[in-house]
Amino acid sequence: MSTVSSSHDLEHGHAEPPRGLTRWLITTNHKDIGTLYLLFSLTMFFIGGAMALIIRAELFQPGLQIVDPHFFNQMTTMHALVMIFGAVMPAFVGLANWLIPMMIGAPDMALPRMNNWSFWIMPFAFTLLLSTLFMPGGGPAGGWTLYPPLVLQTGQAFPFVILAIHMMGASSIMGAINIIATILNLRAPGMTLMKMPLFVWTWLITAYLLIAVMPVLAGAVTMLLTDKFFGTSFFNAGGGGDPVMFQHIFWFFGHPEVYIMILPAFGIISMIIPTFARKPLFGYASMVYATASIAFLSFIVWAHHMFTVGMPLAGELFFMYATMLIAVPTGVKVFNWVSTMWRGAMTFETPMLFAIAFVILFTIGGFSGLMLAIAPADFQYHDTYFVVAHFHYVLVPGAVFSIMAAAYYWLPKWTGHMYDEKLGKLHFWLSVIGVNVLFFPQHFLGLAGMPRRIPDYALQFTEFNMISTVGAFLFGFSQLLFAYNVIQTIRGGAKATDQVWEGAHGLEWTLSSPPPYHTFTTAPEVK
Amino acid sequence: MATNRIARAGGMALGGVLLAWGAAARADFALNMTPGVTAISREVYDLHMLIFWICVAIGCVVFGVMFWSIYHHRKSRGAVPAQFHESTVVEIVWTVVPMLILISMAVPATKTLVRMADASEAELTIKVTGYQWRWRYDYLNEGIGFYSTLSTPQAQINAAAAKDEHYLLAVDQPLVVPVGKKIRILTTAADVIHSWWVPALGWKRDAIPGFINESWTLIEQPGVYRGQCAELCGKDHGFMPVVVEALPEAEYRQWLAKMREKNGQKTAQTTSGVKTL
Numbered sequence: 095m096s097t098v099s100s101s102h103d104l105e106h107g108h109a110e111p112p113r114g115l116t117r118w119l120i121t122t123n124h125k126d127i128g129t130l131y132l133l134f135s136l137t138m139f140f141i142g143g144a145m146a147l148i149i150r151a152e153l154f155q156p157g158l159q160i161v162d163p164h165f166f167n168q169m170t171t172m173h174a175l176v177m178i179f180g181a182v183m184p185a186f187v188g189l190a191n192w193l194i195p196m197m198i199g200a201p202d203m204a205l206p207r208m209n210n211w212s213f214w215i216m217p218f219a220f221t222l223l224l225s226t227l228f229m230p231g232g233g234p235a236g237g238w239t240l241y242p243p244l245v246l247q248t249g250q251a252f253p254f255v256i257l258a259i260h261m262m263g264a265s266s267i268m269g270a271i272n273i274i275a276t277i278l279n280l281r282a283p284g285m286t287l288m289k290m291p292l293f294v295w296t297w298l299i300t301a302y303l304l305i306a307v308m309p310v311l312a313g314a315v316t317m318l319l320t321d322k323f324f325g326t327s328f329f330n331a332g333g334g335g336d337p338v339m340f341q342h343i344f345w346f347f348g349h350p351e352v353y354i355m356i357l358p359a360f361g362i363i364s365m366i367i368p369t370f371a372r373k374p375l376f377g378y379a380s381m382v383y384a385t386a387s388i389a390f391l392s393f394i395v396w397a398h399h400m401f402t403v404g405m406p407l408a409g410e411l412f413f414m415y416a417t418m419l420i421a422v423p424t425g426v427k428v429f430n431w432v433s434t435m436w437r438g439a440m441t442f443e444t445p446m447l448f449a450i451a452f453v454i455l456f457t458i459g460g461f462s463g464l465m466l467a468i469a470p471a472d473f474q475y476h477d478t479y480f481v482v483a484h485f486h487y488v489l490v491p492g493a494v495f496s497i498m499a500a501a502y503y504w505l506p507k508w509t510g511h512m513y514d515e516k517l518g519k520l521h522f523w524l525s526v527i528g529v530n531v532l533f534f535p536q537h538f539l540g541l542a543g544m545p546r547r548i549p550d551y552a553l554q555f556t557e558f559n560m561i562s563t564v565g566a567f568l569f570g571f572s573q574l575l576f577a578y579n580v581i582q583t584i585r586g587g588a589k590a591t592d593q594v595w596e597g598a599h600g601l602e603w604t605l606s607s608p609p610p611y612h613t614f615t616t617a618p619e620v621k
Numbered sequence: 622m623a624t625n626r627i628a629r630a631g632g633m634a635l636g637g638v639l640l641a642w643g644a645a646a647r648a649d650f651a652l653n654m655t656p657g658v659t660a661i662s663r664e665v666y667d668l669h670m671l672i673f674w675i676c677v678a679i680g681c682v683v684f685g686v687m688f689w690s691i692y693h694h695r696k697s698r699g700a701v702p703a704q705f706h707e708s709t710v711v712e713i714v715w716t717v718v719p720m721l722i723l724i725s726m727a728v729p730a731t732k733t734l735v736r737m738a739d740a741s742e743a744e745l746t747i748k749v750t751g752y753q754w755r756w757r758y759d760y761l762n763e764g765i766g767f768y769s770t771l772s773t774p775q776a777q778i779n780a781a782a783a784k785d786e787h788y789l790l791a792v793d794q795p796l797v798v799p800v801g802k803k804i805r806i807l808t809t810a811a812d813v814i815h816s817w818w819v820p821a822l823g824w825k826r827d828a829i830p831g832f833i834n835e836s837w838t839l840i841e842q843p844g845v846y847r848g849q850c851a852e853l854c855g856k857d858h859g860f861m862p863v864v865v866e867a868l869p870e871a872e873y874r875q876w877l878a879k880m881r882e883k884n885g886q887k888t889a890q891t892t893s894g895v896k897t898l
Contacts, residue, residue: 244813331831372702404834437703439696461676473824477851542651548859
């Protein structure tokens with residue numbers, strides 16, 4: 095009898111997670127790893143945000159008040175690296191971990207042990223990166239774009255920064271391989287590619303982008319390393335190299351990277367809007383094709399980041415036209431979201447509010463992107479606050495808002511508790527006001543001629559910088575409400591139903607809230 | 622307590638918006654790109670305004686539809702969701718119409734770009750070299766050259782003295798050029814990448830060590846035009862402004878003569894200075 099029961103226990107030995115810290119260290123469960131990624135991302139969001147607040151505090155008025163220019167440059171560089179690689183990308187990977195298996199009816203990710211490893215590399219990579227701030231000569235101060243020759247002037251931190259980037263890259267590539275393997279192999283019977291939820295589709299395409307470009311970044315930073323320490327001259331004109339070649343390689347990674355940070359956001363928004371409009375997405379197939387077109391175009395537009403380096407006329411024309419073309423599939427997406435809302439029956443819970451703000455503010459970022467594509471005008475816009483305003487509009491009320499929308503949308507499913515709707519709405523309104531007060535005046539600053547990455551500025555830029563700083567502190571501190579709300583929801587709260595939202599469709603909503611530790615051990619049938 | 626804090630944050634946000642409103646109403650500081658002082662800079666400005674108004678128009682239509690829908694198609698007003706989706710006609714329209722708008726944008730942009738690329742038949746060539754952290758100007762056919770360094774006193778930067786009108790935008794020796802002449806500007810750098818930018822001229826161009834970039838300008842009105850280094854170049858990137866003084870031909874000649882005289886006395890010094898840098 096006892097033998098029977100112990101073999102029974104063995105068979106189901108993984109039904110409940112082990113207790114304590116080891117659970118998180120050795121877990122191979124997609125839900126646990128998703129949680130780890132998301133909490134890591136939230137931590138990095140606050141660290142990167144604190145750096146942004148140092149930048150904005152220094153820029154509150156002209157003159158040098160708080161930090162010296164070298165430290166200011168370290169802050170701009172680290173803020174970008176932490177936010178891109180530490181906050182936005184891991185947040186999307188965390189969402190992918192939690193959601194993709196539940197959306198396609200898979201028991202877990204296809205490669206669970208690698209999943210554990212790809213997460214646990216991240217804390218080490220970022221400890222290494224952040225530790226460079228305390229090294230002789232300080233952290234990297236040449237901008238997150240790492241342009242040589244400037245980046246080669248970095249102090250002792252240099253090789254550590256490169257190693258940290260390699261680690262992040264390895265983690266991203268493993269994450270991407272895992273996502274592709276999961277989506278292509280573990281779909282439930284009947285879940286054909288064209289039936290997959292859009293979040294799954296956008297992540298599938300994103301994962302291919304990651305595999306294509308992260309090795310390119312790795313190559314670029316390795317060449318920097320050998321230029322610095324092993325006497326090569328890839329980017330040194332004195333030895334027959336070319337500093338601009340680094341920019342070409344970097345942006346061949348960098349531009350798809352931009353879409354890596356926005357395609358999953360498109361997927362999230364394409365799932366939230368139909369739920370709260372209680373109406374199917376207007377054009378599912380065209381959304382899939384638009385995503386694929388954007389991904390393709392992302393590989394042939396990189397040099398629009400470098401219109402001022404002195405490319406031949408033919409090159410500038412090509413990159414101008416190709417960049418303008420991106421407006422077409424992006425427009426298709428925006429039109430689709432609006433037509434999904436059209437004649438729906440909308441309600442405005444916090445996820446929907448964030449989704450609507452996403453559509454409007456991302457579109458504003460898209461407009462400034464279209465303006466930046468016009469090469470002759472870009473000669474004026476380039477490297478000014480207009481560019482800063484542009485990419486923050488697509489990244490903050492774009493990518494970050496979509497992540498928050500996703501958190502509010504799926505948190506009741508994950509935790510089994512409803513979040514505090516009042517607090518969520520308050521967080522939304524403070525964020526949406528803060529983010530616009532923060533970034534909208536930066537358009538004016540750029541057009542009026544303020545270069546980016548400067549710690550001090552001429553007097554005519556004072557007013558808008560002050561406004562921007564006020565917005566930054568408002569936006570920054572309102573994120574504490576988000577953290578508070580998330581933690582409270584994890585700890586308890588009103589019981590969530592299985593479907594959570596009246597208009598929600600999809601396999602994840604057929605599970606209980608919270609879902610059991612292991613789900614879909616038997617594949618569901620998709621009709 | 623919590624509501625108090627919330628009210629305060631809300632008040633701050635409102636204050637920020639009102640401040641922005643008030644600031645926008647004031648006309649004495651810049652809100653938009655300058656039309657500049659060259660034919661090219663005006664073309665660039667016109668392109669900028671054209672694409673801006675196109676974006677505003679598209680925004681009005683898209684957001685207009687969206688807000689109408691948000692107001693009318695809400696459940697609390699008793700809206701019943703329609704179930705329509707996919708329409709080939711609609712999807713073709715919203716692909717083709719943006720394409721046409723883009724083409725109408727690309728045509729004038731291409732023309733301007735082609736004109737900007739043609740630096741031939743310049744009457745004067747100036748080599749601009751970026752250093753950490755100042756500029757050097759060499760008049761290639763005139764045999765003169767000099768450094769141009771920030772002249773704002775450190776005391777003003779550290780708030781030990783009142784900031785003057787051209788805070789951070791003043792140099793000891795500006796680049797002096799004649800009006801009405803096509804000037805070819807060659808940019809390069811001695812250490813890291815810099816970017817030479819005067820907004821009134823309508824463009825910026827990177828200064829890259831080991832390479833020479835060619836641009837041109839033709840300034841129509843005499844005046845002093847100020848700009849800054851636009852490419853992050855290290856600690857004092859924010860402290861290497863560009864000042865261009867455009868003079869009428871006769872005054873430019875006088876300046877040139879004076880500079881030649883001064884330069885003649887210390888040619889040896891200058892060249893050795895360049896070498897050690």
